[in-house]
Amino acid sequence: xxxxSLENISMRFGDITAVSNIDLVIKDGExxxxxxxxxxxxxxxxxxxxxxxxxxxxxxxxxxKDVTGLPIEDRDNGYVFQNIALFPHLNxxxxxxxxxxxxxxxxxxxxxxxxxxxxxVNMLDRMQMLPGELSGGEQQKVAIARALASGxxxxxxDEPLSAxxxxxxxxxxxxxxxxxKDLGITVIHVTHDQEEAMSVSDRIVLMRNGSxxxxxxxxxxxxxxxxxxxxxxxxxxxxxxxAVSRRDEKNVYVMLRDGSEVRVKETPFKRHDxxxxxxxxxxxxxxxxxxxxxxxxxxxxxxxxxIRTTAESEDKVEYNVPIDNDLPCIGDVVYLVFNRKMTMxxxxxxxxxxxxxxxx
Amino acid sequence: MNNKRSLxxxxxxxxxxxxxxxxxxxxxxxxxxxxxxxxxISAMSRGDPDTALRAVDRLxxxxxxxxxxxxxxxxxLTIGDLDPDxxxxxxxxxxxxxxxxxxxxxxxxxxxxxxxxxxxxPPHIWExxxxxxxxxxxxxxxxxxxxxxxxxxPSVTLKCVQNIKGQERAIDEINYAVLKKIxxxxxxxxxxxxxxxxxxxxxxxxxxxxxxxxxxxxxISSR
Numbered sequence: 188x189x190x191x192s193l194e195n196i197s198m199r200f201g202d203i204t205a206v207s208n209i210d211l212v213i214k215d216g217e218x219x220x221x222x223x224x225x226x227x228x229x230x231x232x233x234x235x236x237x238x239x240x241x242x243x244x245x246x247x248x249x250x251x252k253d254v255t256g257l258p259i260e261d262r263d264n265g266y267v268f269q270n271i272a273l274f275p276h277l278n279x280x281x282x283x284x285x286x287x288x289x290x291x292x293x294x295x296x297x298x299x300x301x302x303x304x305x306x307x308v309n310m311l312d313r314m315q316m317l318p319g320e321l322s323g324g325e326q327q328k329v330a331i332a333r334a335l336a337s338g339x340x341x342x343x344x345d346e347p348l349s350a351x352x353x354x355x356x357x358x359x360x361x362x363x364x365x366x367x368k369d370l371g372i373t374v375i376h377v378t379h380d381q382e383e384a385m386s387v388s389d390r391i392v393l394m395r396n397g398s399x400x401x402x403x404x405x406x407x408x409x410x411x412x413x414x415x416x417x418x419x420x421x422x423x424x425x426x427x428x429x430a431v432s433r434r435d436e437k438n439v440y441v442m443l444r445d446g447s448e449v450r451v452k453e454t455p456f457k458r459h460d461x462x463x464x465x466x467x468x469x470x471x472x473x474x475x476x477x478x479x480x481x482x483x484x485x486x487x488x489x490x491x492x493x494i495r496t497t498a499e500s501e502d503k504v505e506y507n508v509p510i511d512n513d514l515p516c517i518g519d520v521v522y523l524v525f526n527r528k529m530t531m532x533x534x535x536x537x538x539x540x541x542x543x544x545x546x547x
Numbered sequence: 548m549n550n551k552r553s554l555x556x557x558x559x560x561x562x563x564x565x566x567x568x569x570x571x572x573x574x575x576x577x578x579x580x581x582x583x584x585x586x587x588i589s590a591m592s593r594g595d596p597d598t599a600l601r602a603v604d605r606l607x608x609x610x611x612x613x614x615x616x617x618x619x620x621x622x623x624l625t626i627g628d629l630d631p632d633x634x635x636x637x638x639x640x641x642x643x644x645x646x647x648x649x650x651x652x653x654x655x656x657x658x659x660x661x662x663x664x665x666x667x668x669p670p671h672i673w674e675x676x677x678x679x680x681x682x683x684x685x686x687x688x689x690x691x692x693x694x695x696x697x698x699x700x701p702s703v704t705l706k707c708v709q710n711i712k713g714q715e716r717a718i719d720e721i722n723y724a725v726l727k728k729i730x731x732x733x734x735x736x737x738x739x740x741x742x743x744x745x746x747x748x749x750x751x752x753x754x755x756x757x758x759x760x761x762x763x764x765x766x767i768s769s770r
Contacts, residue, residue, distance in 0.1 A: 417562065428579060429604055430601075444582060461605045501578065501688070542615065
């Protein structure tokens with residue numbers, strides 16, 4: 188069973204550093220998603236793990252064995268590309284059997300393995316069809332079956348669902364998760380889609396500008412991120428600038444632009460420290476008193492309503508209303524309160540908030 | 548299509564990504580700068596230099612944020628289908644807006660100098676400067692309203708412009724009285740220089756705010 192260790196790896200293309208000094212250990216059987224905005228270096232990272240690229244510095248170890256310079260064909264990895272790379276002239280059975288064939292396994296063994304993995308992805312009944320006769324989602328299922336059928340215990344998925352329709356994407360991501368957990372294999376999945384990462388991973392590694400920002404279980408990254416960028420990138424959040432105005436035994440208070448105060452989750456910041464508050468829309472409620480705000484927009488989100496307001500502090504604050512509840516009208520004044528335990532305070536970034544949350 | 552129409556259309560089209568996000572954020576950073584200047588001066592009027600210094604720290608953060616947003620806004624202005632003269636007018640607006648924060652920071656620097664040199668000024672002078680700063684905050688908030696409404700509600704924008712001009716006149720009037728207070732107060736000559744410098748910084752900030760209002764009025768009415 189493979190355990191993957193990356194030791195201080197970097198990748199440079201001329202003057203550009205795509206990945207910088209990354210240390211990461213992926214446990215045996217773990218489903219890890221590398222998440223980040225476009226251009227953050229996540230694909231470069233997975234290519235270094237797979238052997239498509241050789242790192243400029245550092246080592247890649249699989250099960251303790253240094254494979255840094257080992258060519259891709261000598262590694263035991265399954266790799267699924269974004270742009271569904273099936274052999275168009277081979278039927279599904281032969282596509283999936285390909286890994287066995289290049290290893291010169293007996294023909295009956297090739298067939299048996301191909302059938303087993305096509306069965307796993309519910310495509311066995313179409314094994315005689317050519318890839319061009321399938322939908323995008325079905326082709327990607329076959330690509331995954333082919334990667335698994337190679338016998339690898341490490342599956343590398345490079346944006347495997349990006350080219351598919353939204354509905355197919357949702358179905359297929361659960362299929363992948365079920366499949367790899369049944370087989371107990373280690374998965375490294377690259378995506379820029381935070382919802383996809385949240386729903387399939389044991390752990391998310393969030394990258395930005397070639398470095399790891401934060402790495403933790405999806406729930407922890409969502410509920411209590413350590414970094415303002417994580418709070419902004421994973422899920423949706425309201426960001427408000429303020430300064431710690433006072434603290435007592437139980438509470439820490441932050442003063443907003445208009446002088447109003449909100450209570451926040453326990454934080455080490457001292458009085459007068461400049462902070463940025465992050466509170467997700469689902470933890471903002473209306474009450475009889477609180478932060479005064481005017482309703483600007485009401486958006487139907489399917490299972491709830493999203494209310495957009497401008498607070499007296501001039502911050503844009505969004506909150507949710509359950510689908511069956513009464514809605515405010517545009518222009519109404521509401522009073523907003525934040526769930527204290529879910530209102531996180533972060534140090535106000537020296538480089539500026541805009542820069543700290545910039546996606547490019 | 549005449550110039551006036553095309554510029555307003557441009558604002559409406561780009562409202563989501565430019566006016567609402569870029570110029571609004573710039574305005575907020577400016578409000579934050581002026582707010583922190585007010586907090587610093589207010590703390591000094593209460594005899595609390597530690598709190599004042601922390602407010603100056605935050606003022607510097609906000610002013611730098613305003614500078615960064617200004618740079619991005621100017622970059623943004625080079626994109627799109629604006630005529631050169633329209634582009635130039637908007638760039639002037641953005642640059643003038645940034646000057647409000649620059650002068651607020653100048654006032655903050657004077658506060659810091661007062662603290663670091665250990666020079667004292669009577670509380671009533673600080674309080675008079677705080678009042679000016681408070682009026683300036685209101686003017687900048689009106690500027691935010693004006694900017695928010697440029698593309699959609701020119702009448703609201705013009706009303707805000709008028710109110711900003713009113714605020715500037717009010718500050719001018721207070722300015723004379725405060726200058727007199729500074730000159731008549733019993734204090735070290737160095738304090739007189741610094742307090743006068745602070746007053747001038749706040750007054751100039753208010754003038755820049757009014758100039759922004761004028762530019763907005765020109766953008767809307769005169770084309």
